Amino acid sequence: MAQVIYDHVTKRFDGVIAVNDLTLEVKDGEFLVLVGPSGCGKTTALRCLAGLEEVSSGDIIIGDRVVTHIPPKDRDIAMVFQNYALYPHMTVYENMAFGLKLRKMPKQEIDRRVKEVAEMLGIQDLLNRKPRQLSGGQRQRVALGRAIVREPQVFLMDEPLSNLDAKLRVQTRGELIKLQRRLGVTTIYVTHDQVEAMTMGHRIAVMNQGVLQQLDTPENLYDHPANLFVATFIGSPAMNIFPARVVTGEGAVRLVAGDVTLESPAEQRGRLAEYANREVLVGIRPEDLIVQPGQVGEDRHLRLPVEIVEPLGSETLVHLRGPVGTLIAKADPHVHFSPGELASVRVKIEHLHAFDPQTELALF
Amino acid sequence: MTTAPAGTVRQVMSFRLRDRVRHWLDSEPVLAYLFMSPGWLILLLFMSYPFFLGIWISLTDRTVGLPSGEFVGLRNYTELFRDRTFHLTVINTFIYGFVTVPFKLFLGLLLALLLNQAFPMRNVLRAALLLPWIVPTALSSLAWLMLYDAVLSPFSWLLKNWGLIESNIAFLGTRTNAIISLCIANIWRGTPFFAVAILAGLQAVPQELHEAAAIEGANRVQRFFAVTLPVIKGIVVITTLFSIIWTFADFQLVYVLTKGGPANSTHIFGTYAWQIGIGGAGKLGIGAAISLYMFPVLAVLSAILLRYVRSQEA
Ligand SMILES: Nc1ncnc2c1ncn2[C@@H]1O[C@H](COP(=O)(O)OP(=O)(O)O)[C@@H](O)[C@H]1O
Ligand SMILES: [Mg+2]
Numbered sequence: 001m002a003q004v005i006y007d008h009v010t011k012r013f014d015g016v017i018a019v020n021d022l023t024l025e026v027k028d029g030e031f032l033v034l035v036g037p038s039g040c041g042k043t044t045a046l047r048c049l050a051g052l053e054e055v056s057s058g059d060i061i062i063g064d065r066v067v068t069h070i071p072p073k074d075r076d077i078a079m080v081f082q083n084y085a086l087y088p089h090m091t092v093y094e095n096m097a098f099g100l101k102l103r104k105m106p107k108q109e110i111d112r113r114v115k116e117v118a119e120m121l122g123i124q125d126l127l128n129r130k131p132r133q134l135s136g137g138q139r140q141r142v143a144l145g146r147a148i149v150r151e152p153q154v155f156l157m158d159e160p161l162s163n164l165d166a167k168l169r170v171q172t173r174g175e176l177i178k179l180q181r182r183l184g185v186t187t188i189y190v191t192h193d194q195v196e197a198m199t200m201g202h203r204i205a206v207m208n209q210g211v212l213q214q215l216d217t218p219e220n221l222y223d224h225p226a227n228l229f230v231a232t233f234i235g236s237p238a239m240n241i242f243p244a245r246v247v248t249g250e251g252a253v254r255l256v257a258g259d260v261t262l263e264s265p266a267e268q269r270g271r272l273a274e275y276a277n278r279e280v281l282v283g284i285r286p287e288d289l290i291v292q293p294g295q296v297g298e299d300r301h302l303r304l305p306v307e308i309v310e311p312l313g314s315e316t317l318v319h320l321r322g323p324v325g326t327l328i329a330k331a332d333p334h335v336h337f338s339p340g341e342l343a344s345v346r347v348k349i350e351h352l353h354a355f356d357p358q359t360e361l362a363l364f
Numbered sequence: 365m366t367t368a369p370a371g372t373v374r375q376v377m378s379f380r381l382r383d384r385v386r387h388w389l390d391s392e393p394v395l396a397y398l399f400m401s402p403g404w405l406i407l408l409l410f411m412s413y414p415f416f417l418g419i420w421i422s423l424t425d426r427t428v429g430l431p432s433g434e435f436v437g438l439r440n441y442t443e444l445f446r447d448r449t450f451h452l453t454v455i456n457t458f459i460y461g462f463v464t465v466p467f468k469l470f471l472g473l474l475l476a477l478l479l480n481q482a483f484p485m486r487n488v489l490r491a492a493l494l495l496p497w498i499v500p501t502a503l504s505s506l507a508w509l510m511l512y513d514a515v516l517s518p519f520s521w522l523l524k525n526w527g528l529i530e531s532n533i534a535f536l537g538t539r540t541n542a543i544i545s546l547c548i549a550n551i552w553r554g555t556p557f558f559a560v561a562i563l564a565g566l567q568a569v570p571q572e573l574h575e576a577a578a579i580e581g582a583n584r585v586q587r588f589f590a591v592t593l594p595v596i597k598g599i600v601v602i603t604t605l606f607s608i609i610w611t612f613a614d615f616q617l618v619y620v621l622t623k624g625g626p627a628n629s630t631h632i633f634g635t636y637a638w639q640i641g642i643g644g645a646g647k648l649g650i651g652a653a654i655s656l657y658m659f660p661v662l663a664v665l666s667a668i669l670l671r672y673v674r675s676q677e678a
Contacts, residue, residue: 052575073581085572089594098590099580150580 002063002076002153002186003028004049009058011044018044020210022058029184031177033201035191037233041210042190046156049188051075063153078147079156082163084139086131086146092118093127096146117149120179137168144176148183155180155187161196173199194234198222206230228360231283231353237317240289242324243357244282246275255282255354258323260302265349268364272354280363283353289329290346291318293337302345309337318343422653428646440653450654453631457658459543460550460632461612467551469604472558479559480566490563497556505620508549512536512621539629542622546630549617554607561603565596598676605669609662633658 004026011019018041026032034042047053049060051072059068067075078099086095093114100110118124121141131139140160147155161169161176177200180187191197197204198218206213206221206229214226225231225239232238244257246264253264253272262282264272272280295303307326310317316331320343329345337343354363388394422440426433444450479490496504511517512535520532535545573591582590615634618624624631624639631639633655641651 050575050579052578072575072579073583075579077579079576079579081572081576083570083572085570085576087573087577087591087594098577098582102581102586146580 003061004154004186004188005059005061006045006049007059007061009045009048009060010056011041011048011053012056017210019048019055022207022210022212024205024212024215026186026188027202029186031180031187031189031200031202033189033191033197033204034207035194035197035204035233036207036213038192040207042192042207043158044210045207046079046158046188046190049075049154050077050079050156076153077156078150078152078154080143080147080158080160082159084131084143084163086139086142088131091128091130092123092134092142092145095131095142096149099146099150113149113151114145117145120148121145136163136165137172140164140172144179148179151185153186155185155189157187157189159191160189162191162193176200195236198234204234206233208233224362225283225353226362228281228283228355228362231355231362235285237286237328239283239285239353240322240327241281241283241355242322242327243279244324245279246272246277248273248276255280255352257282260323262347262352263349265352265364268352268354271363275356275363279357281355281357281360283355284327284347285351286317286328286330288348288351289320289327290348291320291329291331291337292344293335293341294344295342296344302347303342304345306337306339306341306343308339320345418652418656421648422650422656424649426648428642428648433649436649440650441657443650444653444657449628449631449636452629453633453636453654454657456543456630457612457632460546460614460618461608464547464550464554464611465604465607467547468554468558468607469600471551471555472603473562473600475555475559476562476566479563493559494556496553497560501553501616502620504553505549505617508545508552508617509621512545536622537626539626542626542630546618546621549621550611550614553617554611557607558603561599562596565599566592569595598672601672602669605665605672609665609669612658612662612665 006022006024009019009022010017020041022045034045036042044053048055049062051067051070055068059066061067062075062077087098090098096114096117097110100113105113114127115124118127121144123138123141123145126134126138126142131142134142140163143160161172164172173196189200191200198221201218203215203217204221205215208229214221214230216224216226221230221234225234228241232241242257244255244262247254247256247261253269253276255262255264255272293306304320304322304327306318307321308319310319311333314333316333316335316337318329318331318337320327320329327345329343331337352364355361356363389398421433423435423437424433425436425440475493479486479493511519514532514534514537517532517535519535520529523529523533524531534541536542569592574587577587577591612632613634614632615638618630618632618635619638622630624635628636628639637651637654639645639651640654641648
């Protein structure tokens with residue numbers, strides 16, 4: 001077990017900067033999720049750590065060793081590939097034993113380890129099968145088992161669940177979390193799925209276009225996104241964003257968007273006042289818009305027309321025509337909304353976010 | 365109750381017939397045979413007929429120019445037992461067919477592994493590699509004939525220039541030399557086939573497997589045996605068997621380079637059959653018998669090949 005450090009790592013492919021000055025510290029035993037949209041450089045970052053790609057600049061440290069120029073086999077890591085990369089002509093047993101054999105481990109020890117891990121993963125009955133005789137979920141387990149038997153310092157996983165169907169994915173997600181907590185091995189897990197990221201990681205590193213955007217716990221990422229990208233990437237449906245003008249006067253700071261005026265959160269007045277008479281981007285999560293059908297509610301509630309209603313079972317998404325563009329609100333699934341009617345909307349002012357329109361950095 | 369008019373009944377019946385034909389055509393075995401029949405016909409016409417005619421001729425004393433011969437039973441076959449040239453021919457064919465193959469396989473594998481690496485002009489080189497195999501053998505053999513020339517051989521010239529030999533090498537002058545020369549030309553011609561087939565196989569090896577193995581601690585050699593070889597094994601076996609069969613049944617290279625000489629010591633089945641049957645004596649019966657002696661070997665090899673291909677399909 002070991003910590004992992006990316007120290008100003010940059011990886012260029014002729015013309016493309018896949019990873020741009022990545023500095024990141026993964027703690028010993030931590031489950032770190034690397035998340036971001038497709039093509040943002042997650043896989044490349046992972047492959048640099050594995051030694052499958054030579055970094056263009058910067059250093060990679062595993063444990064207390066600088067491994068930047070050390071070949072993959074000497075980095076003491078195990079990788080689970082998206083397509084599993086099981087050796088097709090070897091049985092499950094041989095697949096799991098391969099790495100141990102290469103290390104000249106005694107036969108009995110190999111046997112003991114393979115069987116123990118197979119038991120742990122519930123694949124002990126599949127040991128004599130070839131990969132093509134296995135289902136997707138079983139292959140995934142074998143790939144995992146092959147990584148675990150080696151008892152490496154670090155697990156690297158590149159979208160290991162993306163080839164499973166939705167139900168199995170959720171189930172395996174849970175098992176993987178339990179397994180990692182139990183083994184306590186430092187794990188770096190790549191996914192483009194923000195739900196996976198939120199549920200699995202101790203901490204999450206959000207990447208975009210090769211640049212690390214924010215590294216934080218799931219809660220902090222959700223409640224205090226560092227910039228507009230993280231705010232809209234994390235959370236489903238995405239945070240509502242609209243421009244508003246900052247108006248000061250009469251001892252109050254207000255946000256004005258169209259014919260809607262919102263009070264500034266009390267503790268953010270000072271921060272917002274710096275933007276007096278300028279525009280900021282206001283963000284509000286769908287669950288922080290409390291909607292009720294009709295005209296009920298207090299005067300200070302907004303009255304917005306309902307555009308679309310999406311009942312999802314556990315909740316209902318109500319699309320409202322906001323002052324600037326559409327606002328999505330999460331509503332109680334048992335309350336009925338009809339498109340075209342007005343809804344009364346209370347904004348949880350204390351949960352407002354605001355972003356600088358130029359830098360897109362969060363003001364709060 | 366109403367009775368249907370006669371026309372409707374007829375219609376219904378013809379419907380049934382059409383349905384039946386359609387149903388019959390829907391059945392996979394029927395359709396399969398139907399589609400195979402043109403191929404079968406061509407095979408019957410151009411392969412089976414000459415084959416059985418050959419067997420018949422080998423049982424007669426037929427000669428070129430005469431309309432037909434007498435039935436002589438197995439005499440042609442037994443006579444060959446006593447023919448020293450035929451003994452040599454058998455030995456030569458086996459040397460030619462089996463000794464060259466390991467070289468072709470090894471060189472082909474090496475070339476394929478090299479050409480599978482990334483380097484500039486790779487595609488040009490890959491295309492060039494195929495040349496020996498695309499150029500008609502009759503033509504490339506002529507080039508070899510020049511290279512092996514007793515007087516003008518550039519090989520001899522080079523070696524003499526470097527002071528390694530005193531006088532020209534008689535590449536085709538003695539049996540041993542001629543057979544080695546033939547084998548070298550054969551290896552030159554056959555290697556590209558191995559290289560291309562294996563290269564295709566190498567490209568089917570997923571890069572991820574190599575990476576997984578590299579992370580697990582396998583070096584290049586270990587990766588070759590653990591990841592590459594199992595994937596290309598089938599291709600190697602099939603290519604090897606094909607190559608043996610083709611070399612066994614070769615004619616052109618030997619015919620152009622030595623015509624079986626010196627002193628009939630480098631014949632293989634094809635050239636000796638031609639010489640006895642058509643070229644010199646015109647003894648069609650014996651010629652046919654010689655080529656039919658190839659049959660058991662080729663049949664066994666083909667059977668192995670087919671079995672192997674089937675086992676891979678399963
Ligand atoms: N071997 C490569 N050669 C050239 N460009 C590459 C290579 N691998 C990745 N890239 C580029 O680097 C960027 C990041 O890719 P990748 O790390 O695979 O993203 P992700 O895994 O986040 O989807 C992409 O623009 C991709 O096109
Ligand atoms: Mg990827």
